[in-house]
Amino acid sequence: MEYRKLPHGSEKISVLGLGLGGIGKTPTSEIEAIIRKALDHGINFFDLCTAGATYAPLGRAIAGKREQVYLQMHFGAVYDENGEYGWCRDFDTIQKTFLWELETLGTDYADFGFLHCVDENEDFDKLVEIGVLDYLKELKEQGIVRHLGFSSHTPSVANRILDTGLMDMMMFSINPAYDFEKGDDYGIGSVKERFELFRRCAGEGVGISVMKPFFAGQLLSAEHSPFGQALSHSQCLQYAIDRPGVLTVLPGVQTMEHLDQVLKFLNATDEEKDYSVIGGFTADIISGTCVYCNHCQPCPAGIDIGLVNKYYDLAQAGDDIAANHYTKLSVKANACLQCGHCESRCPFGVKQMERMISIDGYFSAI
Numbered sequence: 001m002e003y004r005k006l007p008h009g010s011e012k013i014s015v016l017g018l019g020l021g022g023i024g025k026t027p028t029s030e031i032e033a034i035i036r037k038a039l040d041h042g043i044n045f046f047d048l049c050t051a052g053a054t055y056a057p058l059g060r061a062i063a064g065k066r067e068q069v070y071l072q073m074h075f076g077a078v079y080d081e082n083g084e085y086g087w088c089r090d091f092d093t094i095q096k097t098f099l100w101e102l103e104t105l106g107t108d109y110a111d112f113g114f115l116h117c118v119d120e121n122e123d124f125d126k127l128v129e130i131g132v133l134d135y136l137k138e139l140k141e142q143g144i145v146r147h148l149g150f151s152s153h154t155p156s157v158a159n160r161i162l163d164t165g166l167m168d169m170m171m172f173s174i175n176p177a178y179d180f181e182k183g184d185d186y187g188i189g190s191v192k193e194r195f196e197l198f199r200r201c202a203g204e205g206v207g208i209s210v211m212k213p214f215f216a217g218q219l220l221s222a223e224h225s226p227f228g229q230a231l232s233h234s235q236c237l238q239y240a241i242d243r244p245g246v247l248t249v250l251p252g253v254q255t256m257e258h259l260d261q262v263l264k265f266l267n268a269t270d271e272e273k274d275y276s277v278i279g280g281f282t283a284d285i286i287s288g289t290c291v292y293c294n295h296c297q298p299c300p301a302g303i304d305i306g307l308v309n310k311y312y313d314l315a316q317a318g319d320d321i322a323a324n325h326y327t328k329l330s331v332k333a334n335a336c337l338q339c340g341h342c343e344s345r346c347p348f349g350v351k352q353m354e355r356m357i358s359i360d361g362y363f364s365a366i
């Protein structure tokens with residue numbers, strides 16, 4: 001398992017986490033077993049926009065391990081008397097739900113306190129007006145919430161929330177269908193807007209946790225995929241993990257079989273994780289744009305082509321940390337032999353030989 005450090009903290013978060021949204025109807029003994037098995041395989045990050053029934057078995061599974069586990073808890077997700085999820089904008093209900101969640105989990109803090117599912121500007125205004133943002137700030141000062149974050153599907157609203165400068169984590173829906181304008185109502189924003197948002201998060205040290213990596217399963221089936229061709233779980237997970245700013249991807253699991261399927265990613269080969277096939281689906285939209293897939297490897301000069309391109313894009317967007325990471329690479333763009341191998345392999349039509357010259361020029365000048 002790879003772990004990525006939260007830029008505004010010391011937490012080391014597993015790139016593979018779990019979303020527990022659909023697990024509420026699973027027998028509680030199985031929920032507990034799923035969490036235990038996930039922990040045994042190095043997963044340490046769980047999203048808790050879920051159902052009321054999830055909390056007690058999750059609490060039992062993490063008992064004695066609380067400090068090794070990171071919980072993303074949503075202020076605005078509430079549960080009725082049957083434990084059914086509801087989206088809420090009533091302060092008292094939100095507060096009561098959070099206190100109940102802590103008690104049921106057997107903990108006294110949340111690692112991440114989230115403004116839940118904020119897709120419209122008016123909704124962000126409402127959360128501020130009813131005092132949820134102030135409540136989260138108070139909880140952070142008291143150490144009851146360790147980091148602030150939010151979930152959204154809308155780049156423009158996400159940018160507005162990022163403008164507060166208060167956020168450490170953003171939960172966002174990322175998959176090739178949404179990113180390349182072939183998704184549903186949740187796939188909001190152009191390719192450019194979405195990629196700029198991811199780069200902004202990386203530049204400002206706001207981690208991204210990814211929801212909907214499989215586009216609700218549609219990408220896994222040729223019949224339902226908007227591309228007419230199925231991708232595998234591992235391809236979708238690797239795609240999301242490679243986006244700038246992403247710390248963890250949160251596939252939803254409901255059964256042990258689902259977890260086992262997701263865990264196969266940990267032993268998948270590079271070929272099994274290679275998602276460059278999407279170059280053929282998206283040629284009309286992103287031809288010539290490097291998506292950091294590394295399908296063009298091996299480079300005879302030893303350049304990590306995807307990483308060099310990612311650092312370049314981030315540095316150009318103002319990310320000084322990425323620029324600094326570039327300077328530490330043992331093989332940089334100036335090693336390019338102009339052999340053309342990468343261009344012959346790139347499914348996205350990237351003119352990488354020219355780009356290596358530009359990248360070297362850029363970094364030599366700063």
Ligand code: SF4
Pocket residue numbers: 276289290291292293294295296297305306309342345346347348349350352
């Ligand atoms: S140049 Fe093409 S194949 Fe290589 S990392 Fe970029 S998009 Fe992928």
Ligand code: SF4
Pocket residue numbers: 298299300301302303305335336337338339340341342343352353356
């Ligand atoms: S053109 Fe440069 S970056 Fe591309 S494979 Fe050859 S040496 Fe590597």
